Amino acid sequence: MDKSKFSRPIDIGRVKVTDPFWHTVQETVRREVIPYQWEALNDRVPGAxxxxxxxxxxxxxxxxxxxxxxxxxxxxxxxxxxxxxxxxxxxxxxxxxxxxxxxxxxxxxxxxxxxxxxxxxxxxxxxxxxxxxxxxxxxxxxxxxxxxxxxxxxxxxxxxxxxxxxxxxxxxxxxxxxxxxxxxxxxxxxxxxxxxxxxxxxxxxxxxxxxxxxxxxxxxxxxxxxxxxxxxxxxxxxxxxxxxxxxxxGTEPNYFLEEERRCEGRHEPKGDTAPYAYYQAHKPVREQKEAVGHAVRAGYLYSGMADVARLTGDDSMLAACNRLWDNIVKKKLYITGGIGGTAVGEAFSYPYDLPNDTAYSESCAAISLAFFARRMLEISPVSQYADVMELAMYNTVLSGMALDGKSFFYVNPLEVDPAACKADTRLEHVEPVRQKWFGCACCPPNIARIVTSAAAYAFTEREDAVFTHLYMGSEITKNVGGAELRLTLESSIPWEGRAATTVHTDTPAMCTLAFRLPGWCRKPAVTGPDGMERSEKDGYIYFTGLWHDGDRVELNFPMDIRLNSADPRVREDLGRVAVTRGSVCYCLEQADNGENLHLLRVDPGAIDRAIVSDIEICGQKMCALELDGYRLELPDEGSPLYADYAPPRESPAKLKFIPYYAWANRGEGEMSVWVRV
Incomplete structure (x- = not known):
């Protein structure tokens, strides 16, 4: 590996986040979450x-x-x-x-x-x-x-x-x-x-x-x-x-197995190492090919593996990271950027097992995925890593915290029926509303620390380069060859697909500015200064040359409303779609669509008539989507449980979708990410 090409997270002390979206979230954490959590750590929050x-x-x-x-x-x-x-x-x-x-x-x-x-x-x-x-x-x-x-x-x-x-x-x-x-x-x-x-x-x-x-x-x-x-x-x-x-x-003799034998009075000794997959200790890390076990532990392990690959140039460790990354994103990743499909062990399930209502998708697990993605970006600026990191951060990570910063989700399901949560013990891990605190409170402070350090995920740097992975409006100071560059990034993402970077400098400076081309955008358009060397690789566009005061790069990423289908091997989602726009995954909520969300279906032929509208939830403005669809009409009460098949009776309906991260901020109600087509 050529270690000279590696980047590092930007020093957030040299970044001022001005982004309308992220600045609001960070201010909530600064003004509300950090003081609130200090009270919680001291057991001074009534009812928590x-x-x-x-x-x-x-x-x-x-x-x-x-x-x-x-x-x-x-x-x-x-x-x-x-x-x-x-x-x-x-x-x-x-x-x-x-x-x-x-x-x-x-x-x-x-x-x-x-x-x-x-x-x-x-x-x-x-x-x-x-x-x-x-x-x-x-x-x-x-x-x-x-x-x-x-x-x-x-x-x-x-x-x-x-x-x-x-x-x-x-x-x-x-x-x-x-x-x-x-x-x-x-x-x-x-x-x-x-x-x-x-x-x-x-x-x-x-x-x-x-x-x-x-x-x-x-x-x-x-x-x-x-x-x-x-x-x-x-x-x-x-x-x-x-x-x-x-x-x-995971090497032999397996330490955990030996440890249990030494502690026989407290632990039942086992004769095999298979159970240690929960701890990712079932085999040496370089031999692991499938993401297994407790999802948070796994994400943290893979992050450390990527770190040592970068720091030591260990090709075999990097190869293992790539295998594990591919296994996650191709077989075990929720469309919301969550990982960990089963409550049994808060763990990865088997390939393509991604249930919606019983999903675990712990907030900490999405954070661990963002850690892993950023470290892979430090090694290789490849857009797929940033695409997944963005998916996790704009959706599951933010879903874990209420918009006012005063309650939290540990588990982030993709489908919720509050009545079922109360009646079905298989759903006892799912809360239909956020909680003030938890006895096991790993998630709330974890969310706070990634939100306050979000700039370190948006940007990485080398001595002669700055990489923009997430379009987070910011003011960045960068020293290059003795000259000071001040970069002003403006962004309307996630609601509109426009961004621009303007260079301010007293002395022209030679460096590279690299920008990610988001995977969700079909036709990106990027313009830079005349005469600047321009190239494209692995989903990033590079501008290299002598930068002068006032030089500007403008990026336009049209945001289509997309109906996403899952691989047919994901049984839960067959015949259903999830709605996304840009980096944001959307969901149906009872507050907008009434009860029995499972009766709704979207009309894919009417996607061109979809409407993007403004909505305000808990004082925060965001985009909602309105799509044409249908509601299945229920038979009369007292009808037989089973009857001869007849074509379903449906009536036209307007389906309103809100950002997934904002659900459950208007009281208890049903929610669904996936909808029938």
């Missing part, structure tokens, strides 16, 4: 599930403070399960751990979101809140460098004995990501120091050297976080540790 996150850090800090007292003894580990709750949620013991074993990670994701927000919106009050919380976290760190409140409070002698299930290395990953982001945003390195101490301790415990453990994370993310720590610090040991976790995963 308690988090116990900051409770645990404070309890661990008090324990560490008591270490200097005469007669202090470390807690002895006793197995407490995957989740621990107090008998009275309103009166938890101040010195005990509560919540899920991974509860620490919620705080780290919140810090990361706050850090990205601070990059462009200095806020002394928010920064002081984060600094105060970091003081608590650092006070909770064990003298060894270990930092996981579950084992600090329940007994350090149990640490690293259940890597498969207990998320210590997952929490390390989120600690590192938050520390790197906060250092980048503020220059403050206290949390970064804590992250390095924990990573150094992990490096003392794990590795290929004799006497070290040969394990790896049960829930991936430490891998890509360690690669980020390497890039922030330049210290090769973090690259080596992350690479070790990847190289070791």
């Amino acid at each position: 599930e308690p988090s116990f996150c900051m409770h645990n850090f404070r309890a661990a800090a008090r324990l560490m403070e008591r270490k200097s007292q005469p007669g202090f003894t470390e807690p002895a580990y006793t197995f407490r399960g995957f989740q621990t709750l107090p008998e009275d949620k309103n009166n938890p013991d101040p010195d005990k751990f509560y919540g899920f074993v991974f509860q620490d990670s919620d705080f780290y994701k919140w810090v990361e979101a706050a850090a990205y927000s601070l990059c462009n919106h200095p806020d002394p009050e928010l920064e002081a809140t984060v600094d105060g919380a970091i003081d608590v976290i650092c006070a909770a760190q064990h003298e060894s460098g270990y930092l996981d409140t579950y084992y600090i409070l329940n007994g350090m002698d149990g640490s690293f004995t259940n890597l498969k299930d207990h998320h210590e290395l997952y929490c390390l990953g989120h600690l590192v990501e938050s520390a790197a982001a906060y250092y980048m945003a503020t220059g403050k390195d206290r949390l970064l120091g804590a992250a390095k101490r924990y990573a150094d301790y992990v490096g003392e415990c794990f590795g290929p050297e004799e006497g070290k453990r040969k394990g790896y994370p049960g829930h991936e993310i430490a891998e890509m976080a360690l690669f980020r720590l390497y890039e922030v610090t330049g210290e090769e040991k973090y690259l080596a540790l992350g690479k070790f976790f990847l190289d070791q995963r």
Whole structure:
């Protein structure tokens, strides 16, 4: 691989997002979500599930403070399960751990979101809140460098004995990501120091050297976080540790199998490795060909694999990434950009099994797909990666958060009947309305951190180039050969298909500006400065030359309303279509179309008469679509359950579609992405 052609995410401190669409979403996160989530992490949101996150850090800090007292003894580990709750949620013991074993990670994701927000919106009050919380976290760190409140409070002698299930290395990953982001945003390195101490301790415990453990994370993310720590610090040991976790995963003897045998009193030992596909540990990563198991873990693993391929030039790792990417997008991807078809294990199902009403499609899984896509773009600017990243971010990622930022979806189905959700236990994972918070609250802060860092997905850069992957109105500062370029990107996407970039510079500068040609646009039209070298490759158009002040690239991407059919092997969607326009997937909602959405069908012959109209939901303006169709007439009450076939009776109907991400913001009701034809 030619590493000189790789790009990196743009420094979001040099990007001001002005985009009408994304600026609105980011302002919602900055003004509403970040303060709200801080209250939730401190168990101060009435009616919401308690988090116990900051409770645990404070309890661990008090324990560490008591270490200097005469007669202090470390807690002895006793197995407490995957989740621990107090008998009275309103009166938890101040010195005990509560919540899920991974509860620490919620705080780290919140810090990361706050850090990205601070990059462009200095806020002394928010920064002081984060600094105060970091003081608590650092006070909770064990003298060894270990930092996981579950084992600090329940007994350090149990640490690293259940890597498969207990998320210590997952929490390390989120600690590192938050520390790197906060250092980048503020220059403050206290949390970064804590992250390095924990990573150094992990490096003392794990590795290929004799006497070290040969394990790896049960829930991936430490891998890509360690690669980020390497890039922030330049210290090769973090690259080596992350690479070790990847190289070791799924090798024989299987670590998780051996771990279960050692813990026979708590786990039923197994004789085969097939169950470890849930953890992507059933075979070495370079041999994996199918996306399997827990979808979030998989997306994080594949992101780390792409990172190490880029950082080390590992062709075999890149080949595995390409195989896994193709498997996802060709056989296991929802049209909304979601992944994970089954609630059993929050996992990928078998090929083409993409149910709509029982879909899991976790918010975190769509985020993990965006992580993977961006890393593939850093290696090769190929439009299909950005197409999928855009699909995930404009649809499932945003669906996970209410328009006002105060409630959230964990699961993102493509079809909902509230009555069925209440009556059918097979749908017990599906909520017809967003929730204030969750006991397992991985998704809300994950959404916040990707929204606040969205510019790093829209743009990547090399020393001599800027790549536009998502058309997000922004002002970018770029230094090229000693000259400063100021790029102004204007965009009307996702509602209209126009965008333009204008160059401002005092000194002409030689560089390349590359722009993605979206896969959803059939006839893109792009114009650039006269005399500029122009080329097209892999769905990107490149302009290379000497840029002068006022030079401009204009892009026109006509947005057709498209009726999309699924591969016939997707049984759920046979004879149905999903409506898209540009990057946005649309859905029918009961608020506009009445109940029994399954009785509606769209008329594909009338697509040319479709109307694009404006609609306002929760104070936000967006485009709705109106298509001609029909409603099946129901037989009279009391009719027999079965009867001789007769042609269906239908009446004309106007079908109104709204953006999928905006559903369930007007109360409880039916929703459907796929509609009969």
